[in-house]
Amino acid sequence: DTISINHNWINAGSLRYMWDFLLKEYANVRRELAAWGLEASEDFEDQTLNILRANSKLDFDTVAAFGQRGRELLDSDDRRRAS
Secondary structure (H helix, E strand, O other), X not given: OOOOOOXXXXXXXXXXXXXXXXXXXXHHHHHHHHHOOOOOOOOHHHHHHHHXXXXXXXOXXXXXXXXXXXXXXXXXXXXXXXX
């Protein structure tokens, strides 16, 4: 007997959960940096995004790229069906 486990947790069904997770992590990082008094620094947002990327292996650009690629695939599929 064999069990196959799919480790791909980013798909159309999980996109909403991934987005919610990313927003919560983003808020957590901002809150932690602010607690350290770093919210006034010039690079606060850059540092927030760097830490977000390091902690979650995701960022808003990556999620946008997933969405864009998904849209391209759906559009391509629609065009293929229409012809």
